[in-house]
Protein backbone atom coordinates (compact mmCIF):
# COMPACT_ATOMS: atom_id res chain seq x y z
CA UNK A 400 0.00 0.00 0.00
CA UNK A 401 1.18 3.53 -0.79
CA UNK A 402 2.76 5.27 2.19
CA UNK A 403 1.09 8.50 3.27
CA UNK A 404 2.50 11.11 5.65
CA UNK A 405 0.49 14.02 6.99
CA UNK A 406 2.43 17.06 8.19
CA UNK A 407 0.45 19.48 10.33
CA UNK A 408 2.03 22.95 10.19
CA UNK A 409 4.07 21.59 7.29
CA UNK A 410 4.14 24.76 5.17
CA UNK A 411 7.20 26.14 6.98
CA UNK A 412 10.91 25.40 7.02
CA UNK A 413 10.94 21.91 8.55
CA UNK A 414 7.71 20.83 6.87
CA UNK A 415 9.22 21.75 3.53
CA UNK A 416 12.41 19.80 4.30
CA UNK A 417 10.31 16.73 5.17
CA UNK A 418 8.08 17.26 2.12
CA UNK A 419 11.15 17.19 -0.19
CA UNK A 420 12.66 14.23 1.64
CA UNK A 421 9.57 12.04 1.56
CA UNK A 422 8.26 12.94 -1.89
CA UNK A 423 11.72 12.07 -3.27
CA UNK A 424 11.18 8.62 -1.75
CA UNK A 425 7.82 8.29 -3.51
CA UNK A 426 5.75 8.81 -0.36
CA UNK A 427 2.46 10.73 -0.63
CA UNK A 428 2.73 13.80 1.62
CA UNK A 429 -0.19 16.01 2.63
CA UNK A 430 0.29 19.32 4.43
CA UNK A 431 -2.27 20.65 6.91
CA UNK A 432 -2.13 24.45 6.62
CA UNK A 433 -4.30 27.49 7.32
CA UNK A 434 -3.46 28.81 3.83
CA UNK A 435 -3.53 26.04 1.22
CA UNK A 436 -1.55 26.92 -1.91
CA UNK A 437 -0.33 23.67 -3.48
CA UNK A 438 -2.10 20.53 -4.66
CA UNK A 439 -0.91 18.59 -1.60
CA UNK A 440 -2.12 21.26 0.86
CA UNK A 441 -5.23 20.59 2.94
CA UNK A 442 -7.05 23.31 4.88
CA UNK A 443 -7.29 23.16 8.64
CA UNK A 444 -7.49 25.90 11.25
CA UNK A 445 -5.23 24.20 13.79
CA UNK A 446 -7.90 24.12 16.47
CA UNK A 447 -11.18 22.56 15.31
CA UNK A 448 -12.12 19.27 13.67
CA UNK A 449 -12.98 19.42 9.99
CA UNK A 450 -12.82 17.47 6.74
CA UNK A 451 -9.02 17.47 7.12
CA UNK A 452 -9.42 14.71 9.68
CA UNK A 453 -10.13 12.23 6.84
CA UNK A 454 -6.55 12.66 5.59
CA UNK A 455 -5.34 10.93 8.74
CA UNK A 456 -7.16 7.68 7.93
CA UNK A 457 -4.67 4.91 7.22
CA UNK A 458 -1.69 7.27 7.29
CA UNK A 459 1.80 5.91 7.85
CA UNK A 460 2.57 8.88 10.07
CA UNK A 461 1.27 12.18 11.35
CA UNK A 462 4.01 14.74 12.02
CA UNK A 463 2.91 17.85 13.89
CA UNK A 464 5.08 20.93 13.45
CA UNK A 465 2.40 23.59 13.95
CA UNK A 466 3.28 26.57 16.08
CA UNK A 467 3.68 30.33 15.84
CA UNK A 468 7.34 31.16 15.24
CA UNK A 469 9.28 32.00 18.41
CA UNK A 470 11.28 34.52 16.37
CA UNK A 471 9.29 37.53 17.63
CA UNK A 472 9.13 39.87 20.62
CA UNK A 473 7.77 38.10 23.68
CA UNK A 474 4.95 40.55 24.39
CA UNK A 475 1.69 39.35 25.93
CA UNK A 476 -0.11 38.70 22.63
CA UNK A 477 2.82 36.85 21.07
CA UNK A 478 3.38 34.77 24.20
CA UNK A 479 -0.26 33.74 24.17
CA UNK A 480 -0.12 32.85 20.47
CA UNK A 481 3.14 30.88 20.85
CA UNK A 482 1.47 28.73 23.51
CA UNK A 483 -2.05 28.38 22.09
CA UNK A 484 -0.87 27.53 18.56
CA UNK A 485 1.01 24.54 19.98
CA UNK A 486 -1.51 23.40 22.59
CA UNK A 487 -4.63 23.76 20.42
CA UNK A 488 -3.10 22.02 17.39
CA UNK A 489 -1.78 19.12 19.44
CA UNK A 490 -5.09 18.65 21.28
CA UNK A 491 -7.22 18.72 18.12
CA UNK A 492 -4.88 16.28 16.38
CA UNK A 493 -5.44 13.94 19.33
CA UNK A 494 -9.21 14.16 18.79
CA UNK A 495 -8.72 13.55 15.06
CA UNK A 496 -6.52 10.50 15.63
CA UNK A 497 -9.11 9.05 18.03
CA UNK A 498 -11.89 9.69 15.52
CA UNK A 499 -10.13 7.68 12.79
CA UNK A 500 -11.33 4.19 11.86
CA UNK A 501 -7.74 3.29 10.98
CA UNK A 502 -5.57 5.87 12.74
CA UNK A 503 -2.03 6.82 11.69
CA UNK A 504 0.54 4.21 12.72
CA UNK A 505 2.78 6.98 14.08
CA UNK A 506 2.38 10.44 15.59
CA UNK A 507 5.50 12.59 15.88
CA UNK A 508 4.85 15.77 17.81
CA UNK A 509 7.32 18.62 17.79
CA UNK A 510 8.80 19.89 21.01
CA UNK A 511 12.13 21.64 21.47
CA UNK A 512 15.59 21.12 22.97
CA UNK A 513 14.92 24.46 24.64
CA UNK A 514 13.00 22.48 27.28
CA UNK A 515 16.32 21.86 29.06
CA UNK A 516 17.90 24.30 31.51
CA UNK A 517 20.88 26.45 30.60
CA UNK A 518 24.02 24.33 30.76
CA UNK A 519 27.23 26.09 31.67
CA UNK A 520 30.84 25.14 30.98
CA UNK A 521 31.82 21.50 31.33
CA UNK A 522 28.52 20.36 32.84
CA UNK A 523 27.29 17.26 30.99
CA UNK A 524 24.98 17.67 28.03
CA UNK A 525 21.28 16.96 28.60
CA UNK A 526 20.15 13.48 27.64
CA UNK A 527 16.50 12.42 27.45
CA UNK A 528 16.90 10.41 30.67
CA UNK A 529 19.04 12.68 32.79
CA UNK A 530 18.53 16.12 31.28
CA UNK A 531 17.47 18.95 33.57
CA UNK A 532 14.14 20.47 32.56
CA UNK A 533 13.87 24.21 33.21
CA UNK A 534 11.04 26.63 33.98
CA UNK A 535 11.41 29.97 32.19
CA UNK A 536 8.87 31.13 29.56
CA UNK A 537 10.25 29.00 26.70
CA UNK A 538 10.83 25.95 28.87
CA UNK A 539 7.28 26.18 30.24
CA UNK A 540 5.90 26.36 26.71
CA UNK A 541 7.79 23.18 25.86
CA UNK A 542 6.56 21.46 29.02
CA UNK A 543 2.92 22.39 28.35
CA UNK A 544 3.31 21.30 24.72
CA UNK A 545 4.63 17.88 25.74
CA UNK A 546 2.05 17.56 28.54
CA UNK A 547 -0.90 18.00 26.18
CA UNK A 548 0.68 15.49 23.77
CA UNK A 549 1.26 13.00 26.59
CA UNK A 550 -2.39 13.30 27.62
CA UNK A 551 -3.58 12.09 24.19
CA UNK A 552 -4.46 8.42 24.51
CA UNK A 553 -4.01 6.76 21.11
CA UNK A 554 -3.81 2.98 21.63
CA UNK A 555 -3.20 2.18 17.97
CA UNK A 556 -0.81 5.02 17.20
CA UNK A 557 2.83 5.04 18.33
CA UNK A 558 3.86 8.40 19.79
CA UNK A 559 7.20 10.21 19.61
CA UNK A 560 8.25 13.56 21.11
CA UNK A 561 10.81 15.45 19.02
CA UNK A 562 13.01 17.63 21.24
CA UNK A 563 14.62 19.35 18.29
CA UNK A 564 17.65 21.62 18.52
CA UNK A 565 18.28 24.48 16.06
CA UNK A 566 18.00 23.03 12.58
CA UNK A 567 20.48 24.32 10.00
CA UNK A 568 19.23 24.22 6.44
CA UNK A 569 19.64 25.96 3.10
CA UNK A 570 16.20 27.41 2.58
CA UNK A 571 14.83 28.46 5.93
CA UNK A 572 15.13 28.58 9.68
CA UNK A 573 18.00 30.37 11.41
CA UNK A 574 20.91 29.61 9.09
CA UNK A 575 20.27 31.84 6.05
CA UNK A 576 19.76 34.81 8.39
CA UNK A 577 22.88 34.05 10.43
CA UNK A 578 24.86 33.56 7.22
CA UNK A 579 23.90 36.93 5.76
CA UNK A 580 24.78 38.66 9.05
CA UNK A 581 28.11 36.80 9.14
CA UNK A 582 28.97 37.98 5.64
CA UNK A 583 28.44 41.55 6.88
CA UNK A 584 30.87 41.04 9.76
CA UNK A 585 28.58 39.73 12.51
CA UNK A 586 30.40 36.47 13.18
CA UNK A 587 32.30 37.21 16.36
CA UNK A 588 31.46 35.53 19.70
CA UNK A 589 28.08 36.81 20.87
CA UNK A 590 27.89 38.11 24.45
CA UNK A 591 31.21 36.39 25.19
CA UNK A 592 30.35 33.26 23.21
CA UNK A 593 30.56 30.77 26.09
CA UNK A 594 26.93 29.62 25.67
CA UNK A 595 26.41 26.18 24.11
CA UNK A 596 24.78 25.71 20.74
CA UNK A 597 22.99 22.45 19.96
CA UNK A 598 22.12 22.00 16.32
CA UNK A 599 21.27 19.48 13.59
CA UNK A 600 21.54 19.52 9.80
CA UNK A 601 18.13 19.49 8.05
CA UNK A 602 18.87 16.18 6.29
CA UNK A 603 19.67 14.49 9.61
CA UNK A 604 16.42 15.92 11.03
CA UNK A 605 14.49 14.16 8.24
CA UNK A 606 16.51 10.96 8.41
CA UNK A 607 16.15 10.76 12.20
CA UNK A 608 12.35 10.77 11.96
CA UNK A 609 12.48 8.13 9.23
CA UNK A 610 14.89 6.01 11.28
CA UNK A 611 12.79 6.13 14.45
CA UNK A 612 9.82 4.96 12.39
CA UNK A 613 11.79 2.16 10.72
CA UNK A 614 12.93 0.94 14.15
CA UNK A 615 9.35 1.18 15.49
CA UNK A 616 10.64 3.17 18.46
CA UNK A 617 8.55 5.44 20.70
CA UNK A 618 9.15 8.00 23.44
CA UNK A 619 11.28 11.12 23.70
CA UNK A 620 14.12 11.83 21.28
CA UNK A 621 16.63 14.67 21.38
CA UNK A 622 16.96 15.60 17.71
CA UNK A 623 20.43 17.12 17.61
CA UNK A 624 23.94 16.28 16.41
CA UNK A 625 26.16 14.58 19.01
CA UNK A 626 28.65 17.47 19.10
CA UNK A 627 27.25 20.67 20.63
CA UNK A 628 29.65 23.59 20.32
CA UNK A 629 30.08 26.94 21.99
CA UNK A 630 28.78 30.08 20.34
CA UNK A 631 32.45 31.17 20.00
CA UNK A 632 33.34 28.02 18.03
CA UNK A 633 30.21 28.32 15.92
CA UNK A 634 31.12 31.87 14.96
CA UNK A 635 34.74 30.90 14.21
CA UNK A 636 33.56 28.25 11.76
CA UNK A 637 30.98 30.61 10.31
CA UNK A 638 33.65 33.30 9.78
CA UNK A 639 35.93 30.79 8.06
CA UNK A 640 33.27 30.19 5.40
CA UNK A 641 31.55 33.60 5.26
CA UNK A 642 34.89 35.45 5.04
CA UNK A 643 33.68 38.93 6.00
CA UNK A 644 36.01 41.88 5.36
CA UNK A 645 35.86 42.84 9.05
CA UNK A 646 34.56 41.15 12.20
CA UNK A 647 32.43 43.39 14.38
CA UNK A 648 32.21 42.86 18.15
CA UNK A 649 28.86 41.63 19.52
CA UNK A 650 28.60 42.48 23.24
CA UNK A 651 25.39 41.62 25.08
CA UNK A 652 24.10 45.21 25.26
CA UNK A 653 24.41 45.61 21.49
CA UNK A 654 22.58 42.33 20.86
CA UNK A 655 19.80 43.45 23.20
CA UNK A 656 19.31 46.69 21.27
CA UNK A 657 19.59 44.88 17.92
CA UNK A 658 16.94 42.35 18.96
CA UNK A 659 14.43 45.18 19.53
CA UNK A 660 15.10 46.59 16.05
CA UNK A 661 14.71 43.27 14.27
CA UNK A 662 11.72 42.32 16.46
CA UNK A 663 13.16 39.22 18.06
CA UNK A 664 14.40 38.08 21.49
CA UNK A 665 18.04 37.96 22.48
CA UNK A 666 17.26 34.80 24.45
CA UNK A 667 17.37 32.89 21.17
CA UNK A 668 21.11 33.67 20.97
CA UNK A 669 22.03 33.77 24.66
CA UNK A 670 20.42 30.51 25.76
CA UNK A 671 23.05 27.87 26.55
CA UNK A 672 21.72 24.66 24.97
CA UNK A 673 23.88 21.59 25.54
CA UNK A 674 21.94 18.57 24.43
CA UNK A 675 22.95 15.02 23.50
CA UNK A 676 20.99 12.59 21.26
CA UNK A 677 21.41 9.58 23.56
CA UNK A 678 18.26 7.78 22.41
CA UNK A 679 18.96 8.23 18.70
CA UNK A 680 22.51 6.92 19.12
CA UNK A 681 21.31 3.99 21.26
CA UNK A 682 18.96 3.11 18.41
CA UNK A 683 21.97 3.00 16.04
CA UNK A 684 21.29 6.21 14.09
CA UNK A 685 24.22 7.44 12.00
CA UNK A 686 24.43 11.17 11.34
CA UNK A 687 25.45 12.51 7.93
CA UNK A 688 26.67 15.65 9.71
CA UNK A 689 28.18 15.04 13.17
CA UNK A 690 30.38 18.12 13.18
CA UNK A 691 29.28 21.69 12.70
CA UNK A 692 32.04 22.48 10.22
CA UNK A 693 30.83 19.76 7.83
CA UNK A 694 27.26 21.05 8.19
CA UNK A 695 28.21 24.67 7.56
CA UNK A 696 30.45 23.73 4.62
CA UNK A 697 27.49 21.93 3.07
CA UNK A 698 24.79 24.50 3.80
CA UNK A 699 26.78 27.65 3.14
CA UNK A 700 27.57 26.64 -0.46
CA UNK A 701 24.11 27.60 -1.62
CA UNK A 702 23.98 30.81 0.38
CA UNK A 703 27.29 32.25 -0.81
Ligand SMILES: NC(=O)c1ccc[n+]([C@@H]2O[C@H](COP(=O)([O-])OP(=O)(O)OC[C@H]3O[C@@H](n4cnc5c(N)ncnc54)[C@H](OP(=O)(O)O)[C@@H]3O)[C@@H](O)[C@H]2O)c1
Nearest residue numbers: 408410411412413432433445464465466467484563565566
Ligand atom coordinates in the same frame (compact mmCIF):
# COMPACT_ATOMS: atom_id res chain seq x y z
N1 LIG B 1 13.38 25.37 12.93
C1 LIG B 1 14.02 25.00 14.05
O1 LIG B 1 15.27 25.16 14.16
C2 LIG B 1 13.24 24.38 15.18
C3 LIG B 1 13.95 23.91 16.30
C4 LIG B 1 13.23 23.34 17.35
C5 LIG B 1 11.86 23.23 17.29
N2 LIG B 1 11.20 23.71 16.20
C6 LIG B 1 9.73 23.60 16.16
O2 LIG B 1 9.36 22.85 15.01
C7 LIG B 1 8.15 23.38 14.47
C8 LIG B 1 8.36 23.70 13.00
O3 LIG B 1 9.45 24.60 12.87
P1 LIG B 1 9.66 25.44 11.53
O4 LIG B 1 11.02 26.03 11.60
O5 LIG B 1 9.26 24.65 10.35
O6 LIG B 1 8.60 26.61 11.78
P2 LIG B 1 7.84 27.55 10.71
O7 LIG B 1 8.63 27.65 9.46
O8 LIG B 1 7.50 28.80 11.43
O9 LIG B 1 6.52 26.70 10.41
C9 LIG B 1 5.56 26.47 11.41
C10 LIG B 1 4.21 26.28 10.80
O10 LIG B 1 3.23 26.33 11.86
C11 LIG B 1 2.03 26.81 11.33
N3 LIG B 1 1.38 27.68 12.32
C12 LIG B 1 1.80 28.87 12.80
N4 LIG B 1 0.90 29.37 13.66
C13 LIG B 1 -0.12 28.47 13.71
C14 LIG B 1 -1.36 28.42 14.40
N5 LIG B 1 -1.77 29.40 15.20
N6 LIG B 1 -2.16 27.34 14.21
C15 LIG B 1 -1.78 26.35 13.37
N7 LIG B 1 -0.64 26.36 12.68
C16 LIG B 1 0.19 27.40 12.85
C17 LIG B 1 2.33 27.59 10.06
O11 LIG B 1 1.58 26.99 9.02
P3 LIG B 1 0.38 27.78 8.23
O12 LIG B 1 0.61 29.25 8.40
O13 LIG B 1 0.56 27.33 6.82
O14 LIG B 1 -0.88 27.29 8.82
C18 LIG B 1 3.82 27.38 9.82
O15 LIG B 1 4.11 26.96 8.52
C19 LIG B 1 7.77 24.61 15.29
O16 LIG B 1 6.77 24.26 16.18
C20 LIG B 1 9.06 24.95 16.03
O17 LIG B 1 8.82 25.53 17.29
C21 LIG B 1 11.86 24.28 15.15
